[in-house]
Amino acid sequence: MENILALARKTAEAAEVFEVAAEETSVQFETNRLKHIESKQSTHLALRIIKEGRIGYATTTEPDDVKSLISNAAETARFGMPAKFELPSQVSYPRIDIFDPAVEATPLEEMDKLGQELIEIITKHTPEILCEAGVSKDTISVKLINSSGGRAEYKKSIFSAGIMGSLIRGTDMLFVGESRSFCHPITQPEDIAKVVIQQLELAKNQASVPTGRLPVIFTPRGVASALVPSLVTAFNGKTVLQGASPIGQKLGKSVFDSKISLWDDPTVAFRPHSRPCDDEGVASRRTPLIEGGVVANFLYDLQTAALADTRSTGNGDRGGGLPTPSPSALIVAPGQTSMDDMIKDIKEGLVIEQLMGAEQGNILGGDFSGNVLLGYKVESGKIVGRVKNTMVSGNVYQVLKEVTAVGSQAEWVGGFLNTPPLYCPRLSVASKG
Amino acid sequence: MPDIETAAGQLAEDLKKYKADYIEARLEQSRLSHITYRGQELESAGQSSAVGGNIRALVKGGWGFVSFNDLDDLPRRIELAVKQATLVGREESRLAPVEAIVDTADNKQDIPLAIPLAEKKKLLDEYNQIIWRTPMLRTSVIGYADSHKQTIFLSSTGSYIRQPRTDITLRLSAVAAGDGDVQQANLSLGSRGDFSPMRRLHQQVGEMAKKAVAMLSAPQVKGGEYTVVLDPVLAGVFVHEAFGHLSESDFVYEDDRLREIMVLGKKFGSHELNIVDSAAVPGLRGSYKYDDEGVPATKTYLIKEGKLVGRLHSRETAAKMNEKPTGNARAMNYRYPPIVRMTNTYIEPGKASFDDIIAGIKEGVYAKNWFGGTTSMEMFTFSAGEAYMIRNGKIAEALRPVVLTGNVFTTLNNIDAIGNDLDMNQGGGCGKGGQYPLPVSNGSPHIRISRCLVGGG
Incomplete structure (x- = not known):
């Protein structure tokens, strides 16, 4: 890496080399049995330069091929955006625990066993269910050096386990599932299985809902599928800078219900999205986004922050390309109301676990509309069965302006979001009945 | 590190030396370039190159798979794949037989990477200026990418196939804003290597920007059941989501209940309905000569005269069914x-x-263009980029974009008119099992669906 940096400095006024090396092993089950074992070794090297004031960028998987990496970056710098930022010179970062050597050391046999146990618990409950399951372990090494003298290096371990079951009766299909991800090995299948079994229990009967406006409780998974995609876009500093975020002009203003607080937090120990610094070497920190309904901050990388005349929040993320602002892990503050009390409060309404296709509408404007892939009808304070052939539509900003209650129990969804259930007064429901 | 030709030469011998029912290897060398705009300025331009490969081994019905960037010491990778497969395998390996093929396919493709970055940028600048000339326009996003890939596929049964693959995608979005409201319109296209379709879009880009602005004042449709007419682009997304995925046999082959539902001969639609999947049509984004198991491409009827007549296979699913x-x-x-x-x-x-299709509709929705689509097998949703009410057989006021949903087993039966104007959409990408976006194309003539559920305000 040092030689790439030194060579790049000969043609450019500033340079940064970023390297990710990963080893991933996964054990996969299909139709209730072990089917496939995979291991992936990857190396990815990215060079960002500032040449004559402009950003150039190139990547390669071949660390030996320095010459074409540098010439590719130099060619793109002819057209690149003018660089408005300086590379950070930081060399020490807060300690955040994200590596457990026990992950790498977990033998394939243990991973196989965990998958088998998960499937056994679920099929014992519902013998005719067919499950796909996966157990995986990853070790990721990240290194970054730049021409300001900045240097960051860390190693992360991730262990994940998940299961999806399908239950088919005639042409009626029910899909249930849950997955978990930590920096420690997962050894017990029970927590994951419990969620799936509860879904199976609640979905045993079918119920129909009328077309109209009904109260809706979004479970943590429901919040993730229906409400979060729009918020992620709206709090992105780049969307704000472009003037395309509906809350871009609302900093310090109350836009959401006062019961709602949301922050981005890459510093929680042993969470898969935690890290000591972002992909530009800016130290990780907790960034409040909504404080009691008030818009508190937006998320920035170095370049976007410089253009917006503010500072990076340490959210520069490379999805294989140039750094761009992206949340690390979003956390919604829990409230006061238990899930049971929310359900008891509803005369006729819905509980939504998963809204399919909700992220395909006008995300920028906050509109969402999706098919209730997994959701339940509530009648007189009780869940009475699963609903189908039902669409739920709304607008995130209208829905979150006035929520009836915020749940007291928060859960992690897919490693990226920690949220309690949210109880919303009235949403548009269209149903084939 | 050896190049892929040298590595492949050695592998051809090595693959035969191990104790497995079947082993294959795929080596790839690729170059990519991209340009993105966000707002008036170019946001990012980049070039990348990658070399990598994988080994896949089958032992007693169990698969091992190893992928890598480092082409040194490939025997160690083969050993690992075989070891993994051995750990999994507990039954009999079954693969549909195919002939060993030695071929160098289709080497005369256009290579868009040969067009200078400056020329591509000039074209995108022109499009962006057209977008920005539109009043009420808040911002724009443009993403262009091209890639050229050389692959070598080889197997323990003697196949050795060299195949190039080129792909171009261009997606433009115009974002209009006013009074706390934001609306966007998109244009997506792609090609199998020919850059010329990217050059002639000036008029379409201007219309797209105007549509985004018009949506700001458009009402939202009232949620409920409607007779819906889909344009060829959206009907293509519909056929992909509503039926295409269900015809992929890996969902079906080991699931007895699904096999019962998907029995050949079952009626899914009217006598006029024919659905085809074909990689053998040349020049489209989903076209190729051989698939990634070295099997020659075919044209497959999935539905013929309304009945299920075929499905899509790998060698394993074909053998097991x-x-x-x-x-x-x-x-x-x-x-x-x-x-x-x-x-x-x-x-x-x-x-x-x-005109025939919309003639009898008293109140319906005409949905055009696409945002996206997804399926759960039974249920599917797909979203339109543009929508209009149909009133008394005529296209009426513009609506906000709509999301439509349906049930695979009933909605195809509800297609009650099929147009004569087939058009293929090259601007999509398909996602499955974490592999996204895979280049595909899909298409249809205009179609009419009765009793389609539309989400609304």
């Missing part, structure tokens, strides 16, 4: 094993003109 392989095993790149995928999927044209 006692059907012929169709050459539909595809992998995004060397990091992934091949899985059953669509290629170019379309509804064959019927006889109706557009």
Whole structure:
């Protein structure tokens, strides 16, 4: 890496080399049995330069091929955006625990066993269910050096386990599932299985809902599928800078219900999205986004922050390309109301676990509309069965302006979001009945 | 590190030395370039190159898969794949037989990377200026990418196939804003290497920007059931989501209940409905000569005269269902094993003109263009980029974009008119099993669906 940096400095006024090396092993089950074992070794090297004031960028998987990496970056710098930022010179970062050597050391046999146990618990409950399951372990090494003298290096371990079951009766299909991800090995299948079994229990009967406006409780998974995609876009500093975020002009203003607080937090120990610094070497920190309904901050990388005349929040993320602002892990503050009390409060309404296709509408404007892939009808304070052939539509900003209650129990969804259930007064429901 | 030709030469010998029922390898060398705009300025331009490969081994019905960037010491990778497969395998390996093929396919492709970055940028600048000339326009996003890939596939049964693959995508979005409201309109296209379709878009880009602005004042449709007419682009997304995925046999082959539902001969639609998947049509984004298991591409009727007549296979699913392989095993790149995928999927044209199709509709929705689509097998949703009310047989006021949903087993039966104007959409990408976006195309003539559920305000 040092030689790439030194060579790049000969043609450019500033340079940064970023390297990710990963080893991933996964054990996969299909139709209730072990089917496939995979291991992936990857190396990815990215060079960002500032040449004559402009950003150039190139990547390669071949660390030996320095010459074409540098010439590719130099060619793109002819057209690149003018660089408005300086590379950070930081060399020490807060300690955040994200590596457990026990992950790498977990033998394939243990991973196989965990998958088998998960499937056994679920099929014992519902013998005719067919499950796909996966157990995986990853070790990721990240290194970054730049021409300001900045240097960051860390190693992360991730262990994940998940299961999806399908239950088919005639042409009626029910899909249930849950997955978990930590920096420690997962050894017990029970927590994951419990969620799936509860879904199976609640979905045993079918119920129909009328077309109209009904109260809706979004479970943590429901919040993730229906409400979060729009918020992620709206709090992105780049969307704000472009003037395309509906809350871009609302900093310090109350836009959401006062019961709602949301922050981005890459510093929680042993969470898969935690890290000591972002992909530009800016130290990780907790960034409040909504404080009691008030818009508190937006998320920035170095370049976007410089253009917006503010500072990076340490959210520069490379999805294989140039750094761009992206949340690390979003956390919604829990409230006061238990899930049971929310359900008891509803005369006729819905509980939504998963809204399919909700992220395909006008995300920028906050509109969402999706098919209730997994959701339940509530009648007189009780869940009475699963609903189908039902669409739920709304607008995130209208829905979150006035929520009836915020749940007291928060859960992690897919490693990226920690949220309690949210109880919303009235949403548009269209149903084939 | 050796190049892929040298590595492949050695592998051809090595693959035969191990104790496995079958071993294959895929090596790839690729170059990519991209340009993105966000707002008036170019946001990012980049070039990348990658070399990598994988080994896949089958032992007693169990698969091992190893992918890597480092081409040194490939015997160690083969050993690992075989060891993994051995750990999994507990039954009999079954793969539909195919002939060993030694071929260098289709080497005369256009290579868009040869066009200078400056020329591509100039064109995108022109489009961006057109967008920004539109009043009420808040911002724009443009993403252009091209890639050229050389792959070598080889197997323990003697196949050795060199195949290049080129792909271009361009997506433009115009974002209009006013009074706390934001609306966007998109234009997506792609090609199998020919850059010329990217050059002639000036008028379409201008219309797209105007549509985004018009949506700001458009009302939202009232949620409920409507007679819906889909344009060829959206009907293509519909056929992909509503039926295409269900015809992928890896969902079906080991699931007895699904096999009962998907029995050949079952009626899914009217006598006029024919659905085809074909990688063998040349020049589309889903086209190829051989799939990623070295099986020649075919044209497969999925539905003929309303009845289920075929499905898409890998070698394993074909063997286990006692059907012929169709050459539909595809992998995004060397990091992934091949899985059953669509290629170019379309509804064959019927006889109706557009006027015939909308003539009898008292109140309905005309939905055009696409944002996206997804399926759970039974249920699917897909979203339109543009929508209009149909009133008394005529296209009426513009609506906000709509999301439509349906049930695979009833909605195809509700297609009651098929147009004569087949058009293929090259701007999509398909996702499955973490492999996204895979180049596909899909298409259809205009179609009419009765009793389609539309989400609304």
